[in-house]
Amino acid sequence: MLTQIQKLLLLISLLLFLNSCGSQSKLDSGASLPTNNPNSPINDTPTGEFTSDEKDFLYNLFITEYYWAEYTPQPFDTSPYLEPQNMIDALKYSPLDRWSFVFSTDNYNSFNRQSAFGFGCYTSYDVNNNLIVSYMDIASPAEKAGIKRGDIINTINGEVATEELFYSIQDERGKVGIFGITRAGESITVAVAAQYYSYKVSKGDIIQTINGEDVGYLRLDSFTDTATDELEPIFTKFKQLDIKKLVIDLRYNGGGSLNTASILLDKLVRDKDNQVQFTTIWNSSYSFNNESALFETDANSLDLEQVVFLVTSNSASASELVINSLSASYLGVDVVLIGSTTHGKPVGMSGAIYGDNVYYIINFAVANGDGFSNYFNGLPVNCPVEDDFTHGLGDVNESMLKEALHYIDNGSC
Incomplete structure (x- = not known):
């Protein structure tokens, strides 16, 4: 096991594979980013002004501890960039780096606690264009309500089921989704309330x-x-x-x-x-x-x-x-x-914090x-x-x- 350096060494993939039903410091514990989650970092836009000091901080990461630092452009004009991710995308070694990103410390804390918001079930379309349940968090509201993997969602609150409708309901705290489901040829109805929940992995x-x-x-x-x-x-x-x-x-x-x-x-x-x-x-x-x-x-x-x-x-x-x-x-x-x-x-990354943002660049x-x-x-x-x-x-x-x-x-x- 790792016994010496306890820093935030992550092996994370930004995989949006399912759709959901300034001081510097190093983080000092491991974490996980369940990117099938509605709070996935790929959907997380850091808030606040992207200051020149933060830009300098980010650029310094790329010219020093970035794994492909030798390919970082020098010099580099940081002034045109209004968002951290846009600057990361401009700096990263694109032939191999598909992963370097930024997200908020709030979301980092949620992932570390294995907590999320929503239904806890995730959907995709099958070959017949049916909206189906592909995956559920263990101990999520959806699982506790009786939704099962493979369920075909026909309607949500009486309307034809679409991903957009699914999102709009699960993003609203306390909103109840009444799902008209086909399971093994039988029609059933399941109600789930969007809520904060803890899950197992x-x-x-x-x-x-x-x-x-x-x-x-x-x-x-x-x-x-x-x-x-x-x-x-x-x-x-x-x-x-x-x-x-x-x-x-x-x-x-x-x-x-x-x-x-x-x-x-x-x-x-x-x-x-x-x-x-x-x-x-x-x-x-x-x-x-x-x-x-x-x-x-x-x-x-x-x-x-x-x-x-x-x-x-x-x-x-x-x-x-x-x-x-x-x-x-x-x-x-x-x-x-x-x-x-x-x-x-x-490859993996060591998270670096600046203000309310956590920067994960490949290290x-x-x-x-x-x-x-x-x-x-x-x-x-x-x-x-x-x-x-x-x-x-x-x-x-x-x-x-x-x-x-x-x-x-x-x-x-």
Whole structure:
């Protein structure tokens, strides 16, 4: 686990993949940005005047600790820029940097507390142009009200369901959405009130393959600080049952805290103490920040033979770090990927605060114990399978999980 420098080292991906139902300092704790959330930083516009001092602060980040600092234009006229993100977009190394961004400290605090506003369910259109529920936060108002993944939303408060209508209702505090839903051919009505809520990011279960083998299933939606508390009882149960094969569902996990990723890796490997999990690699001028996270066996660390990851293009950053780290040759773990190629973000950022804004610019690359870090095109899968919105996450009949269980039984797709 990370034991030395506790700073805000994030592996975040700005993935808007689902639509939702001046002083300088370094942040000193990890965080997660669940970008499927309505409060996603990609939608967050910092408020207040973008002063010349703040512009100088931002430019200094790019010419000093930015991972691709050598490509930062010098000199650079900051005067035309009225918004921080516009200046970031002008400065970043566009051939590779798809991620550097700014958002508010208020939203940082919300993400760190695993809190949000709205219904907590997210939608997309299916091939028939139906508005369907694609995903829900664990313990969200939508989940508690009985909405399920795969529900077709036909009407909202008596009107034809559209994304725009969905947004307008869920953005208004206390507003009740009455959803006319089709589920498995039956029509039902569910009411949900837009509200502030706290959510969980993990669920664990024991499932069986067709051949009757017990397998652990872990759904992990984000690498928040508090996810580590959620993981403890899950892995204690897995340890008690001597689970040897584990399915980890990261299909919607866009990243988060390096520290949380390191702690998860400690749960997945035992008896490899002081061997390298991963190494952060900064630019040559900031190489004194390079640091390796080391394995540390916990009381509930597992002795796994095989780990199967369920992934999509929304699986990014810290999710990819865990997969890449576990794939190091000296660990001897059979790592299998089911789904579609991951996002491709082998880099992370150290958040810097100026006033009410938090600046996340790319600071470092991340390599596994074999030194591999070049997966900008994503990590390829062993078995390509499309996401299945007609079944809940963790349902053994859901296409990706079903394929994972088949692979565990048969050793092939």
